[in-house]
Each structure stands twice: as structure tokens, then as C-alpha cells.
Amino acid sequence: MEAWLLVAQLATLAIILAVIHRPLGDYMAWTFTSAKDLKVERGLYRVVGVDSAGEQTWGAYLRGVLAFSLIGVLFVYALQRLQAVLPYSLGLPAVPEGLSFNTAVSFVTNTNWQSYSPEVTMGYTVQIAGLAVQNFVSAGVGIAVAVALIRGFSRRSTGTLGNFWVDLTRATFRILLPLAVISSIVLIAGGVIQNFNGFTEVTSLTGGTATVPGGPVASQEAIKMLGTNGGGFFNVNSAHPFENPTPWTNLFEIVLMLAIPFSLPRTFGKMVGDTRQGFAILAAMGTLFLVSLAALTTFEIIGSGTGTQLAGGAMEGKEQRFGIAASTLFATTSTITSTGAVNSMHDSFTSLGGMMTLFNMMLGEIAPGGVGSGLYGMLIIAIITVFIAGLLVGRTPEYLGKKLGPREIKLASLYILATPTIVLVGTALSFAIPAIREDVEGTSIWNPGLHGFTEVLYAFTSAGNNNGSAFAGITANTPWFNTALGVAMLLGRFIPIVFVLALAGSLAAQSKVPVTAGTLPTHRPQFVGLLVGVVLIVVALTYFPVLALGPLAEGLQ
Amino acid sequence: MATNRGFARPYWVAIRYMIVATVVLGIAYPVAILGIGQLALPAQANGSVVTVDGEPVGSSLIGQSFTDDDGNALPEWFQSRPSAAGYDGGASAGSNYGPENEDFIAEIQARQAAIADSDGVAVGDIPVDALTTSGSGLDPHISPEYAYEQVARVADARGLDESEVTGLVDAFVQGRDLGYLGEPTVNVLQLNVALAQLGS
Numbered sequence: 136m137e138a139w140l141l142v143a144q145l146a147t148l149a150i151i152l153a154v155i156h157r158p159l160g161d162y163m164a165w166t167f168t169s170a171k172d173l174k175v176e177r178g179l180y181r182v183v184g185v186d187s188a189g190e191q192t193w194g195a196y197l198r199g200v201l202a203f204s205l206i207g208v209l210f211v212y213a214l215q216r217l218q219a220v221l222p223y224s225l226g227l228p229a230v231p232e233g234l235s236f237n238t239a240v241s242f243v244t245n246t247n248w249q250s251y252s253p254e255v256t257m258g259y260t261v262q263i264a265g266l267a268v269q270n271f272v273s274a275g276v277g278i279a280v281a282v283a284l285i286r287g288f289s290r291r292s293t294g295t296l297g298n299f300w301v302d303l304t305r306a307t308f309r310i311l312l313p314l315a316v317i318s319s320i321v322l323i324a325g326g327v328i329q330n331f332n333g334f335t336e337v338t339s340l341t342g343g344t345a346t347v348p349g350g351p352v353a354s355q356e357a358i359k360m361l362g363t364n365g366g367g368f369f370n371v372n373s374a375h376p377f378e379n380p381t382p383w384t385n386l387f388e389i390v391l392m393l394a395i396p397f398s399l400p401r402t403f404g405k406m407v408g409d410t411r412q413g414f415a416i417l418a419a420m421g422t423l424f425l426v427s428l429a430a431l432t433t434f435e436i437i438g439s440g441t442g443t444q445l446a447g448g449a450m451e452g453k454e455q456r457f458g459i460a461a462s463t464l465f466a467t468t469s470t471i472t473s474t475g476a477v478n479s480m481h482d483s484f485t486s487l488g489g490m491m492t493l494f495n496m497m498l499g500e501i502a503p504g505g506v507g508s509g510l511y512g513m514l515i516i517a518i519i520t521v522f523i524a525g526l527l528v529g530r531t532p533e534y535l536g537k538k539l540g541p542r543e544i545k546l547a548s549l550y551i552l553a554t555p556t557i558v559l560v561g562t563a564l565s566f567a568i569p570a571i572r573e574d575v576e577g578t579s580i581w582n583p584g585l586h587g588f589t590e591v592l593y594a595f596t597s598a599g600n601n602n603g604s605a606f607a608g609i610t611a612n613t614p615w616f617n618t619a620l621g622v623a624m625l626l627g628r629f630i631p632i633v634f635v636l637a638l639a640g641s642l643a644a645q646s647k648v649p650v651t652a653g654t655l656p657t658h659r660p661q662f663v664g665l666l667v668g669v670v671l672i673v674v675a676l677t678y679f680p681v682l683a684l685g686p687l688a689e690g691l692q
Numbered sequence: 693m694a695t696n697r698g699f700a701r702p703y704w705v706a707i708r709y710m711i712v713a714t715v716v717l718g719i720a721y722p723v724a725i726l727g728i729g730q731l732a733l734p735a736q737a738n739g740s741v742v743t744v745d746g747e748p749v750g751s752s753l754i755g756q757s758f759t760d761d762d763g764n765a766l767p768e769w770f771q772s773r774p775s776a777a778g779y780d781g782g783a784s785a786g787s788n789y790g791p792e793n794e795d796f797i798a799e800i801q802a803r804q805a806a807i808a809d810s811d812g813v814a815v816g817d818i819p820v821d822a823l824t825t826s827g828s829g830l831d832p833h834i835s836p837e838y839a840y841e842q843v844a845r846v847a848d849a850r851g852l853d854e855s856e857v858t859g860l861v862d863a864f865v866q867g868r869d870l871g872y873l874g875e876p877t878v879n880v881l882q883l884n885v886a887l888a889q890l891g892s
Contacts, residue, residue, distance in 0.1 A: 144872060147873075182712060184705050185705055203705075203706040205706070206706035206710050252785075263718050264714050264719060268710075268714050268717045300705065316724070316725070319725045323728075323736050324733055326740055326753055328736070328739050329725055329726050329729035329737045330726070330730070330737055331726070334782050335739075335748075337741075338747070339749055339756055340744070340749055340750075340769070340881075340884055340888060341759070343757075345750045345754070345779070345781060346780060347748075349738075351726060370783065370784045371784040371785060371827055374784075374826070376755075376830060377739065380740075380753050381874070382868065382874025383870065385873070386873055439791075440790075440791025440792060441792050441797055442789065442790075442791045442796040442800055443791045447820040449791075452789075452824075454826050454827050455821050455826065455875060455877050456831075456833050456874050456875060456877050457874050458874060458875035462827075478827065480827050482786075482788040482789070482790060483786065483787065483788060483789055483790065581788055582789065586790035689792060
């Protein structure tokens, strides 16, 4: 493959993002600092019973997040259980309890892990009124939490962080919805379907029958990407030609995944009153993204592996219209944000290529990460970085004028520890308990040997980090995986949010310390380098042993 | 503020909020997009259906198999890529085989043997897309290389001139989007529709 094709594709993406990140970032900053409610918003607040001027402490903000998410789970669960009596259900029965729980949690936590095969499980009503609604509002929750953390830095000596309901409303209706409407129409123009036709049977040229699926796909596809959700309307997600028909829709979907996460650092910079700070965060995200993309693409082009070599290239599980370059760009984007959509089957990637998609999630999805969650994740790493730098020179660390004392560092450390604990404990339990191990190895694992271990590791990494992609050979619709992954998604979403909001609260309560000659500048390339280094060291130390047991061992055979 | 007082309060807000969100985002939004799609872009919104003599024969975006009832390739048609879904539009699926999976290796070998036999080509000359299943199991495309590789067989089975069939493939080679996005493709269904008209 000619290298210029790779460069041209990447350059197009970079230019588009460079053009949109400033206006979009500034617009988002304005959205979350404007004191005025729109008329229609005032109507909404009246209906739901919210005082939009009511400032919340971090505890009240958190209770809003948790209450809204719990109710969301109940809504999606109920819709699935009632499927048999809902319209446009294509004759599908109620979704079973275990799967309904897993799916409800999955969409509310912005994970979109899919233990089910949509074509034979979910009717149109559950998809649009249950799943797609969460695609909007779970993304809105993520942005709201990130905004609360930004306010922790930008405010001083206050007990409050804003109002969760207002932030949720503005994120959803002022940012996500307008972008989703425009994007849906662009996607339809590219060939993504939007109908309620069900499955149409036609007589093919050979006299047999061919099935053409239908569905309200475009409206869901747009927000699935924009909100870094990733749950496919169809089983094979964005590999399906009706979800992603052409190479240009593929690039468009990649832009949608990255648009908000790469613009939020600008929002952050704007809101803390120093756009250089946002640019430093963006630079660290961009660096990690590029390095990871280069690695995955190289592994897939080299195409090692017995079967891959025999076939003559890494095209198993990849669509002809995308080839390798458009598949690896999509896969990197999807796993390094929290999207988890796929346009090619990660299970069929080369061993080391598959490892890169896993590694992207293990980074904590911060480069640039999911909408909101990527920014707050990276800011936590920035706090750790400032702390480490402070240790080196023996000064009390401070970031953006806020002292990072024992409480702040404890909360940041707990954040860093939470997800790896969930991932590694879940993976370990799958093999440590004999009865579960038997079920996992007998029923769930698809590829034998080391690759099968990686399938399980991937599942928990995806659930714990709220990504949602899979080494999809695994059969996850079992009592163990529906339950364990459901719990992993819940803990992986809300435990970090508790720490982020607690941290935001304690930062907001502080006054601002003046910048002195001894203050570590956090907007220079030196800091960007430190930040990237800390990310890589933390991840490598945490996950190297388990990677060595799976993809590394397979790839180096 | 009364808004924030009381343990149950946020739950009542959340319930009412979810009802409003479901109506606006779960019903009004997709229906509005449906209306726009059906009015402004009906061909795409309904699945880019391909018709022959006014009758639909499939979608240009959803691949099909050109095999007999037992799944044997029909030599007179250009063949699509192998599919883990059997080109069932109601059940998209990839194989999800890992690169070291013995079953995967065996399937590649079987395909190599079958294509070498049917198309009369050396195993080393078979394009990679002819040997591997796609991500969706519904890939509507093959590479131009695989299309040209099948020309001799198709022409022979139909009693057509090879140059005529080659010319047809030439017309259906689709370059990369904008010249650099994705890979060149040939749409198998559209090619076969034109092929059928060529023979008649």
C-alpha cells in the first residue's frame, strides 16, 4: 500500500478537526457559562421540576447523576421486557431478564456493549425509544461531569459546581441534538437507511431469495458516533453497509467520534481562562492517538500470523471498500475514544494489532476518550503528572492555581486504580472459579488458546472502560458475562464519576494560589511530554503482565 | 433551594426528564429524520434498491451469494467474497477467527483449492479478498483483481468473448473515494446485473 494514501487520509481528518475544534470548543464553553435559559428549556425545567438557577454541591450534583442513570436503566430495562407488546417490534419477543439488565446498563453507562445480535433481538421501538435515547443522554451526562470538573478549576472558594440538570439539558439539546440532525442527513445521503420497512425479501438474479434489512438506522448511527456510544443497529456495527456504506461515510463517522472529545480541551481552556492549558491537553491526546494509530496500522500491513500469511494479507473481518488503512483508523478512533463501534472485526486482527485496540482502552480512553469522560480522565492524569513533578523538585504541587493536597491526590489515585481493578478482577474470576471457567471455556470462548484468553480480557477491558467493542467471537449472552460485565460497566462508569465530582468539589472550595517562579508551567511541550510519559508508564505497569499472557504471547510466537 | 432538597426529589425529576427525553429524542427525532430522508433522499433511505425490469433484485449495498441451493459457486456469475453470514441480510456476522485459529487456516486452504480449481489460477495469484470473509458478511464488493481473475471462468461458462467480459469489469471498477479514501472496488450485484443483460 502506498504510504501517501495513509498520510492523505490522516491529513484530511486532522484538517477537519483543526478547523472545527475551535468554534465547537468555544461554542460549548459559551453553552456552559451562559446564564440564560432558552424559552423551550424553561418549559422543560418547569415540566420536570428543576430550578435552573439552583446551584448544587458536588454531592447534590452526584445524586442527580446517579438518580438519572438509575431511572435510565429502569426505562431501558422495562422497554425490552415489554417488547412483545410494543409497536414496530418485528414480531420479536420480550428480551430475557439477564440480557435486558446487561443491555440497559450498557447503554446508560455510555458503553454500548452488545451481548445480543440486534437483528434477531431488538425491534425498532426498543432501538429508537430506549437505546438511542440513552445514546444522547449518557453522552450528556459525560459532558456534564467534565464541565463540573472544569468548574472545580475555574471557580474559587465556592461550595457549588453548577446544576446537573441544566448541564445535561444543554449538552443534550444544544450540542448533541443539532449535530445529530445534520449528521443523520449526511449519512442518509451516503446510503445509510432510514425507514421502518422491516426485512424485505426479494428474488435474486439466481432465482434464490435475498434479504434487504430495514430500520431507522441513520438517526441512530449519527448519535452513536457523536456521543461516542458505539452500539450498532446491526450485529456487525459499522462494518454493515447500511451503517457505513462508503469510505467517505467511514471518514465522516470517524470525524463524528472525534469532534466533541477533541474540542472539549478547547472548552476547558476557555473556561479556565487560558486556552494554552487546553492546547497542552489536546497535544498530549493527539500524540498518543498518532502513536497508537501508527502501531496498529503497521501491524496490520505487516500482517503476521499463520492464517493471515496464508491468505496473503490481514483482510479477514475487513470490508473491501475500507481495506486496511480505513479499518485501522476507525479501530484506533473507536477504542481510544469510548465509542466501541467497529468497521472491521477486531477478533480477526493480527495478534499485535488486536493488542493495540486493547491497549487503547487500557490507556483509560483519554486520547481523546469519550465525550466528557475523556477530558476528565486526562485531567486526572494531569493532576498525577503535576504531583510527580512536584515530588521531583520537592514542592507542593499545584495545577491551574489549585493546590493538590493529600485529599486531591488520594481522589485522583483512586480514580486511576478503579478501572484496572475492575478489569483484572473480572478477568481473573472468569478463570479462577472452576464452574465459571468451565462455562467460559466451553460456551463463551470462540478462538482456542491464547486468543481465547484475550477475548475474555478484551470483554472486561471494554466493559470496565465503558468502550463496548468486543473480540466479538466471544459468546457473552450467558449468565456469567451478562452479570459480570453488567457490574463491571456500572462500577467502571460511576466509581470514577464519584471521585471526579468529589475532586471537583474540593478544588472549587479552594481559593486561587498565585503563580510564582516555582510553579510548574503546564502549557509547555515539556509538560505535554511528561503527561504522555505518565500515561504510558501507569498503563504499562498495570497491564503488561496480563498482555503478556494473551496477545503478546500469541504475537511473538 | 427546594429543588435540591430531599432524597426522593432527584428521582422524580429523573422520571419526568426521561419521559420528555423519550418523546423528543426517542420519537420526534427519528421520525423527523425519517420524514426528511423519505422526502429528500428516498432511494438511499430505502436501501439503494437495484431493480431489473422494475423488479427489485437486491440492494447495491448488501452483498449476495451467487451459488446454487447447496452453496456451490455458479461459474456463470461473478462470485462475492466468502461470507461468515452466508449473505443473509437478516443476520450480519463476521467469522471472528483469530489469525492462528486452525479452522480459519483450514478454510483458507479449502478456498484456495476451490478457486484454483474453478478459475484455473495458481494459488499464489488468488487475491486476498477472495480468500477471506468480510467484517459484515454482507460485503457488496470485491477487489478489481478478484473480478478480473474471474473473467475467464465467467466468459467460458456463458460462451462470451473474454474481452467483452473484461470490458464490462472495466466499466464497473470503482476507484477510491476522492482518489485516496478506502480501496478500489467492484460491486458484484451491479456487475452481475449488467452481465445478465450482456448475455441476453
